[in-house]
Every structure is written in C-alpha cells, then in structure tokens.
Amino acid sequence: MNAIETRSLRKVYPAPAIKKRRGVPAPAAPPSAEIVAIDSLDLAVAEGEFFGVLGPNGAGKTTLIGILTTRVRITAGEAFVSGANVTTDPAAVRSRIGVVPQRPNPDRSLSVIENLVFHATYFGIGRAEAARRGEKLLERMGIADKMHAKVDQLSGGQQQRLMIARALSHDPKVVFLDEPTVGLDPQARLSLWEILRELHDQGRTIVMSTHYMEEADQLCGRLAIIDQGKLLALDTPAVLKTKAPGDTLVEVTFDGDASVAADAARAMEGVSSAEARGPILRVFSKRGGELIPSLINAGEAHGRVVRDIQLSRPSLETLFISLTGRKLT
Amino acid sequence: MTVEPLAPVAPSRVFIAILLRDLTVARRELPYFLVRTALQPILFVTVFGFLLPRMGLIPHGYSTTMLPGVVALSLALSAIQSVALPMMQDFGFTKEIEDRLLSPVPIHLVAAEKVVGGVLQGIVAALFVLPVARLIMGPIPGLSFRNLPLLLAVTILGGTAFSAMGLYLGTGIAPQQIGLMFSVIVAPMIMFGCTYYPWAGLSHVPVMKWLVLINPLVYVSEGMRAALTPGIPHMPLLMILAALVLLTALFMFLGLRAFDKRAMS
Numbered sequence: 001m002n003a004i005e006t007r008s009l010r011k012v013y014p015a016p017a018i019k020k021r022r023g024v025p026a027p028a029a030p031p032s033a034e035i036v037a038i039d040s041l042d043l044a045v046a047e048g049e050f051f052g053v054l055g056p057n058g059a060g061k062t063t064l065i066g067i068l069t070t071r072v073r074i075t076a077g078e079a080f081v082s083g084a085n086v087t088t089d090p091a092a093v094r095s096r097i098g099v100v101p102q103r104p105n106p107d108r109s110l111s112v113i114e115n116l117v118f119h120a121t122y123f124g125i126g127r128a129e130a131a132r133r134g135e136k137l138l139e140r141m142g143i144a145d146k147m148h149a150k151v152d153q154l155s156g157g158q159q160q161r162l163m164i165a166r167a168l169s170h171d172p173k174v175v176f177l178d179e180p181t182v183g184l185d186p187q188a189r190l191s192l193w194e195i196l197r198e199l200h201d202q203g204r205t206i207v208m209s210t211h212y213m214e215e216a217d218q219l220c221g222r223l224a225i226i227d228q229g230k231l232l233a234l235d236t237p238a239v240l241k242t243k244a245p246g247d248t249l250v251e252v253t254f255d256g257d258a259s260v261a262a263d264a265a266r267a268m269e270g271v272s273s274a275e276a277r278g279p280i281l282r283v284f285s286k287r288g289g290e291l292i293p294s295l296i297n298a299g300e301a302h303g304r305v306v307r308d309i310q311l312s313r314p315s316l317e318t319l320f321i322s323l324t325g326r327k328l329t
Numbered sequence: 330m331t332v333e334p335l336a337p338v339a340p341s342r343v344f345i346a347i348l349l350r351d352l353t354v355a356r357r358e359l360p361y362f363l364v365r366t367a368l369q370p371i372l373f374v375t376v377f378g379f380l381l382p383r384m385g386l387i388p389h390g391y392s393t394t395m396l397p398g399v400v401a402l403s404l405a406l407s408a409i410q411s412v413a414l415p416m417m418q419d420f421g422f423t424k425e426i427e428d429r430l431l432s433p434v435p436i437h438l439v440a441a442e443k444v445v446g447g448v449l450q451g452i453v454a455a456l457f458v459l460p461v462a463r464l465i466m467g468p469i470p471g472l473s474f475r476n477l478p479l480l481l482a483v484t485i486l487g488g489t490a491f492s493a494m495g496l497y498l499g500t501g502i503a504p505q506q507i508g509l510m511f512s513v514i515v516a517p518m519i520m521f522g523c524t525y526y527p528w529a530g531l532s533h534v535p536v537m538k539w540l541v542l543i544n545p546l547v548y549v550s551e552g553m554r555a556a557l558t559p560g561i562p563h564m565p566l567l568m569i570l571a572a573l574v575l576l577t578a579l580f581m582f583l584g585l586r587a588f589d590k591r592a593m594s
C-alpha cells in the first residue's frame with residue numbers, strides 16, 4: 001500500500017469577491033479570476049519514503065499538504081493517505097498523520113507542555129503517558145527549559161520547534177512538514193535534519209516541502225518539483241541532477257530592465273536559452289563564462305550598467321530555474 | 330523499529346478530551362467570566378429588585394417576575410459569549426483551532442463540543458446569579474424548585490439554542506464587528522426578551538406582544554418563569570418547548586454551516 005496517492009488531483013480556489021461600491025461600476029471580472037492551485041496531479045509515495053516537494057512561492061505546496069492533511073477541500077480527483085480517502089474518511093486519515101504547519105499555530109490559551117499533553121489526549125492517549133512523551137519531545141527539540149512558559153513567550157523558531165514536537169506527540173505514521181526549517185538558525189536546522197532522519201529511520205513516511213535545495217538534496221529520497229500546481233519533475237535528487245541542462249547558467253544583473261539585452265543574447269552562438277526577469281538576465285551557455293563580455297556589451301548598447309555577474313554549474317538549482325524560470329530563494 | 334498504526338480511538342473519548350481543554354481554559358478565566366456575564370444581571374437586580382422597591386417606586390412582588398428573567402438572561406448571555414468569543418480567537422489570524430481540527434473525529438464533533446462547553450458555562454453563570462439575586466432581593470414569594478424536570482429541560486434547551494447562536498455569530502461575524510454584534514443584536518435582545526417583564530404583561534401593547542416572538546430570549550425567560558415561579562402567568566408550555574427545539578435546530582444548522590466554511594478552505 002502506498003502511504004500517499006493522488007489521482008488527477010485538482011484544487012481551484014474561487015475568485016475573490018469583488019466589492020461593489022456605490023456609484024462606481026464594478027470592474028468587469030476577468031474570465032478566470034479563480035486560482036488553480038493544484039492541476040491534475042498524480043503522485044504516489046511509498047511507505048517509508050522521505051519525500052520532498054520543491055516549488056517557488058505560490059506553487060501549491062501548502063495547498064497540496066492541506067489536501068493530504070484533510071484541511072483543504074478537493075475540487076476534483078482523489079487523494080489517499082495510508083489507504084484512507086481524505087474526502088470520505090478524513091478522521092481515519094487524521095489518526096495516522098502529524099502536521100507541522102507553515103505558520104506556527106499553537107494553542108495560545110495553554111502553556112508549552114499543555115500544548116503537547118492536550119494534543120496527545122485528542123488522539124486517545126492517557127494524560128500521564130501524554131505528559132511523559134511531551135517532556136521527552138521538548139527535550140529532544142531543545143526547549144525543555146520553556147516547558148511551563150506561555151507560548152507567547154517563545155521566539156518564532158522556538159514556536160516552530162513546539163509545532164514539530166506537537167506533530168509527533170501522538171506518534172503518527174506519516175509526518176507532513178510545510179517548510180519546517182524556515183525560521184530556524186543554522187544550528188537548529190542541522191539538529192532538525194538529524195531528528196527528521198531519525199523519524200525516517202524509525203519507519204515513518206515523511207513529506208516535506210522546502211525552499212532549500214541543499215536540504216532537499218541531503219534529506220529526500222525523492223523530490224517533486226511543482227509550479228503553478230503542476231508536477232514538473234519527479235525523481236531522486238541524483239537523477240534530477242543529471243537532468244539539469246548541461247549548460248552553465250550565467251546571471252547578469254543590470255541597473256535596470258534587462259529585457260533589452262535578451263534578444264541579443266539569444267542570437268549569440270552557444271546560448272541555448274536566455275530570459276530576462278526584471279534587472280536579471282539569465283542565460284544558459286554552452287561556452288561557460290566565455291559569453292560574459294558579449295552579454296555585458298549587449299546591455300551597454302542600451303545604456304545598462306552591470307551590477308553583478310554569477311556563474312552556476314549544472315545542479316538542482318539550475319534545473320529548477322530552467323523548469324520554472326524562477327529562483328527558489 | 331517500525332511504526333505500528335494507532336488503534337482507532339472512540340470519538341466520545343476525543344470529544345471529552347477537547348471538552349476538558351475548554352473547561353481547563355474556562356476555569357482559569359472564571360473570575361473574568363463571571364464579571365463579564367453576571368455583572369449586568371446583578372446590577373439590574375440591585376436597581377430594580379432592591380433600590381426601587383425600597384423607594385416604593387416598584388411593588389415588592391416584582392422580584393417574583395424578575396428573578397426567572399434574570400436567571401434566563403445569565404444563562405443565555407454566558408452561553409452565547411462562551412462560544413462566540415473563543416471562536417473568534419480560534420479562527421483568528423493564526424487559526425489556533427487547527428490542532429483540534431486535526432484530531433481524529435469528524436469536524437462537526439469539534440463544533441458540537443464548543444456548544445456543549447457553552448451550555449455548561451451558561452449553567453455555571455445561572456447557578457451563580459440565582460443565589461446572589463435572592464440575597465439582594467430578599468425572600469421571593471412563589472419561588473419553587475419542585476418542577477425540576479421542566480427546569481432542566483428549559484436550561485438545557487435554552488443553553489443549547491444560545492450556545493449554537495454563539496457558534497453562528499462567532500464564526501460568521503468578522504472580529505472587527507464584535508462591538509456591533511453586542512449593540513445591534515445582544516442589547517435589543519435583552520431589552521425585548523421578557524426578562525424584566527412577563528410576556529403576558531405585553532397584552533397592553535398587542536403589537537409588541539407578537540413582535541417579541543422573533544426574540545429567542547423570550548422563550549428562555551418564559552420557560553424559567555414556568556419552571557421557577559409557576560404561580561405567575563406565563564406562555565403556554567407547549568409553545569415554549571416547541572420554540573426552543575426549533576431555535577436549537579435552526580442555530581445548530583446555521584452554526585455548523587458557518588463553522589464548515591471557516592474550518593476548511
């Protein structure tokens with residue numbers, strides 16, 4: 001049985017309501033103001049996998065996790081977690097999963113340890129056992145000294161760790177983490193990596209979204225790259241790296257709009273693609289850095305001055321940029 | 330080590346765990362809770378049940394009319410507030426209720442728990458106001474606790490109707506409009522809720538007698554009158570109970586619908 005399975009999954013958020021004002025005619029709504037956050041997505045994650053979801057802002061990562069954790073309604077298609085259908089049997093799904101949200105949402109009426117104890121009791125665990133587990137988890141997350149503090153007294157990173165402890169307090173089979181390392185300092189990030197590896201070694205399935213290539217590369221067995229709700233690539237980090245365009249990515253930052261230089265760049269020999277995003281010109285070059293003088297000239301011909309130049313060898317990062325036209329961070 | 334699936338949990342157990350969470354939080358806030366919900370009725374009792382009768386501006390028997398109304402008001406007011414106010418925080422910016430929405434039960438059970446918690450808090454407020462009012466007003470002719478089944482029925486039905494109304498208001502109204510909710514909905518409801526006068530008394534103003542029937546509080550007040558002071562005229566029992574059942578069903582329906590809308594995107 002797969003830990004996670006989606007079939008032709010689709011999520012459309014309705015168009016935001018346009019407020020009518022008296023005297024002012026309502027602006028004509030564009031034909032499709034609704035947002036397609038997930039678009040015909042087919043996924044299968046095996047039990048015990050460490051699965052990563054990579055995508056730029058607004059790609060649909062949180063929506064996907066929301067659907068799999070029964071918090072977002074499906075528009076079309078189906079999704080299963082541990083064999084249970086998220087739409088028809090959400091309670092069964094919830095009994096098997098732990099969730100770390102993108103934004104910490106602790107119960108602010110309760111203390112730190114109470115957050116863990118009560119949460120565990122919602123899953124049928126006795127109070128004494130829940131307290132024992134809670135203390136252990138706080139220790140593991142390095143916030144045992146805050147046990148009796150109010151959650152408002154925790155820093156953002158400490159709240160994030162509390163969320164991770166809470167997600168584990170009922171010993172779930174599948175753990176979902178939505179960008180769990182965003183607010184953490186480098187040391188806390190490394191210790192979280194260690195905890196995640198440990199959970200994975202214990203046989204749990206882990207689904208994690210992230211913005212950090214290095215993190216995805218280091219931790220995940222397989223990676224899905226999504227953008228605008230669509231699956232763009234899905235494989236192990238090693239295979240994905242071999243799929244990265246064999247060209248060097250040259251990024252030239254000008255002091256103004258870079259699009260004026262894009263056409264000239266495309267016409268150059270050895271350029272497989274060129275694209276401008278604001279002041280940045282991104283060129284995939286078969287000739288490495290040799291193109292740089294010509295690129296600088298192309299900009300200067302339109303009065304642009306170069307501010308910065310970067311070369312990147314083929315990597316997950318350059319694959320991502322070639323797939324989405326966007327940088328991750 | 331491999332992870333074994335958790336044994337399925339009985340929904341009743343989860344329900345009780347969530348209820349215990351609410352009661353723990355409520356117990357910590359008990360003094361504020363009592364001030365918030367009991368002060369208004371107690372002030373009224375002091376003025377109309379103590380001061381004015383002393384001055385001879387109001388006949389002494391008035392306390393018999395007023396006491397059931399005041400008990401009804403405390404029950405309704407605290408039931409509505411005990412659900413509506415936490416709901417606004419729960420569904421606020423950080424969506425604190427998320428950890429309960431992730432518990433392994435249908436989400437309607439989470440909403441139902443809020444309503445039950447509201448009824449319990451309403452009962453606490455009513456049980457607090459009743460002796461205090463009696464203390465302030467002195468002996469109340471005609472007060473009787475003999476009709477316990479009816480008292481329980483009115484308390485539970487009335488508490489549930491108002492708790493469910495709190496669910497509807499708390500999930501359906503933006504937090505910025507909470508002040509508006511009290512001045513536009515709650516305040517008129519108190520004034521035209523037959524709390525400080527019996528419904529039968531409105532026969533002098535027939536239009537009002539029919540108009541106030543849209544006010545849910547009327548049925549709780551009259552129900553308390555029927556249960557606590559059966560000697561004074563009150564609305565027919567059947568009408569009271571039927572209205573309370575209908576109101577409970579209506580507000581449960583509206584409340585759960587509004588809750589669903591907020592709980593899932």
Ligand SMILES: Nc1ncnc2c1ncn2[C@@H]1O[C@H](COP(=O)(O)OP(=O)(O)OP(=O)(O)O)[C@@H](O)[C@H]1O
Binds near residue numbers: 063594
């Ligand atoms: N509740 C909502 N109502 C309407 N639109 C929404 C809602 N939640 C998300 N969206 C839209 O759906 C799209 C996907 O959003 P989502 O939050 O899933 O992206 P994400 O990949 O998690 O982004 P980020 O990296 O910024 O967290 C976005 O265009 C977003 O504006």
Ligand SMILES: [Mg+2]
Binds near residue numbers: 061062063102178
């Ligand atoms: Mg997100």
